[in-house]
Amino acid sequence: MTKIYATYNCRLLVNQSILHKYGEYSILITGLDDLIGKPDLIKSLQGLRPQQNHLLLAHSPAYRDSFSSDELAKITQYKPQYMLSGHTHGGQLSFFGFAPLRPPGSGRYVSGWYRDGAIALYVSRGLGVSVLPVRMGVVPEISYFEWFLNRSVLTSADIPNSSN
Template sequence: MAFKILIAIGAILLMVGVYAFIIEPRRLSEKHYLIRKNKERVLDISEASEMFELESEVQIAHISDLHFSRWFKPRRLKKTLRSLREAKPDMIVFTGDLIDDYKKWPVRQTKSLILALKQMQAPLGKVAVLGNHDYKSDGAGFVKEVLESAGFTVLINQELFGSNEEISLSVAGVADPSAKNAQYYYEATLAQWQLLLLHQPDYISQVKNLSMYDLVLSGHSHGGQIRLPKYYPKTDGAKTFTDSLYLPKEETLLSVNTGIGTTHLPLRFGVPPEVIYYHLSSKTEAFPEYVNPFDFKALIKEEKAKKAANKMTAKDTLLPVPTAKKAHSKANEDKIVDMSLFRRRYHQKTKKRTGS
């Protein structure tokens, strides 16, 4: 009997290992957030992002922590590239850690890496900052050259301005603290949206004029990379802000991307790779809070029918989608709850009420 139990435990561990090593690192989660100038609430529109095209004035794609290595080769970008082609963002932002360790980098992969990164296209350009792993083994110069060869503008304590017919953006990029020359202060510009790129999110505390920024984008944490019920590792530089969205200031939204690649161990469990899309709207009023029960799938079907009949108006685009709320956790009370969790809780409550 004990032998059979050991065999069962071994089989379970083997399946978990296969999943963590082969399956989850190859999954790709896409998140879409609709953000207004009033950031009291953020709408998760991941299940129906195309319905909000009339309100969204610019779409920014955010990728992070690719960690290319002997375990993670450029061909593994296929799903990410497909997502970017389908979403057609106006700007692509990369928040650091292109390679895992320059000393161990397989040089023959460099050309393939540049070609893969070149396939990322956006009319307002591609912007990047370097992460702590990019500086590892004196690799910063190599990483910067690769990114620039692929069409990225690399910001090392620099800022740039971009605009189209609808919106203007100012983007500042902080050198990673591992470079020991990080600059955290930049003058405000006349751009409608002020963005800050910062690889390690906990260093947001060093930004004295934080309220100036609408959106701070970061990575580094990997969301722990492996999450078990009683095991959730945290990384120096991302122990306070670990994943998802936060509101450290009333005017400032912080987004921590859990990345695409892996480090230390080529495993992911409970934290699939992700690409985040931010749909920015210059409307100043906050999203209303919807409290009545709703049928999300029915709502999607209804709105698609409206769009097909060419009856959708700007008023129709503001849907009664559940709004993000602050999570009251001991770790950080500024965190905004992921809408997938909200929907799961909502359906559980519905089942309890109906007795099913």
């Protein structure tokens, strides 16, 4: 995956965060490993200050239900506004809205918004398939979000590897 991302001048965030600046706005983007690997929220935020705009990306939505007390403390401190996940493919097979099978790491999640936990979560149905090359009763999706960011005042202490 890292090679594919590099080919297209993209960065794969595996237990890492970046501070992306866009004009007078900035957003802290935290990307966590899949549950097959080892997602590490603590490591991914190391050396960074909390920001007004923070997005958490986690491939497997079930990670949201397994936060340790230390991770919950980090979420309280860093206050990510949203967590975006995929992995479930919407169940791939759905019968009248019921998805009987989901990949391990999906937990109770299928698709859409979940606002009942420590952080608002959106689970995308995505475009692909997993294990079985079939998709029935589940409309593929490319999610589009508009997020009105808060203006940020950055200092050199907010940007890793900058000199003060």
